[in-house]
Amino acid sequence: MTMSSRARKLALTVHVAASVGWLGAVAGFLALAIAGLASAEPFTVRGAYLAMDVTARFVIVPLAFVALVTGLVQSLGTKWGLFRHYWILVKLLISLIATSVLLLHMQPIAYLAGVARETTVFGADLDGLRAQLVANAGLAIVGLLVNTALAIYKPRGMTPYGWRKQHERRTATPS
Amino acid sequence: MSDQPGHVASRPDDREAPPKMPRWVKTFVVVALVVVLVIVVLHLTGRGFRGHLPAREGAVEQQ
Numbered sequence A: 001m002t003m004s005s006r007a008r009k010l011a012l013t014v015h016v017a018a019s020v021g022w023l024g025a026v027a028g029f030l031a032l033a034i035a036g037l038a039s040a041e042p043f044t045v046r047g048a049y050l051a052m053d054v055t056a057r058f059v060i061v062p063l064a065f066v067a068l069v070t071g072l073v074q075s076l077g078t079k080w081g082l083f084r085h086y087w088i089l090v091k092l093l094i095s096l097i098a099t100s101v102l103l104l105h106m107q108p109i110a111y112l113a114g115v116a117r118e119t120t121v122f123g124a125d126l127d128g129l130r131a132q133l134v135a136n137a138g139l140a141i142v143g144l145l146v147n148t149a150l151a152i153y154k155p156r157g158m159t160p161y162g163w164r165k166q167h168e169r170r171t172a173t174p175s
Numbered sequence B: 001m002s003d004q005p006g007h008v009a010s011r012p013d014d015r016e017a018p019p020k021m022p023r024w025v026k027t028f029v030v031v032a033l034v035v036v037l038v039i040v041v042l043h044l045t046g047r048g049f050r051g052h053l054p055a056r057e058g059a060v061e062q063q
Helices: A007-040 A042-076 A085-105 A106-118 A124-155 A160-170 B023-044
Strands: none
Touching: A007 A042, A007 A124, A042 A085, A042 A106, A085 A106, A085 A124, A085 B023, A124 A160
16 A cells, blocks of 8 residues: 555654654653752742643653654555564664553653642652653653654665565566 | 655665665664663662552652
């Protein structure tokens, strides 16, 4: 199934916008996570965790899913395919891991926001969780930057499946 | 993904045998495995989220 040029450009536009938006939203989330962990100002800490919950719930998660779905549409709807080139496979893997980790962390993020709603003082038993949000947001940014670079550079490398398909097409239509 | 395949670095060659996995993919797999291993170990040793989600009352100090 190959998309028309107009549909392909529309899907690509949405995919690029969602992917870059996802990266930017995670960067904002990381800044809030650092402020929440490092600030000595109680109201800054409280505001940071409340904002992180809203950002994750209404910006990061929707953008992650839009980026993932439009990426699948882009690869399956064009001659690139999903399993033919290593860079597409790696990009898909990073997106799936980042989305899964994000969903796994929604509960702790909501938990911290719940604590922030009730008080301005966080117990020491939450230090590990707060530090881990910083680390995971940092890792997510690295992964999303790798994805951006892969999309632009498209490094060489065809999978055995892609090579077989290419070979079949060439033998089916000899020039 | 805007470029058409076959006009960039991913262009396949005419070899009879399937191409080997590129070095950058092997490097990525090793780095990814290390990162996943570190995250799993952190969680299993109680430094992850499971060890840091106490009951709401116990997590909050008195104001």
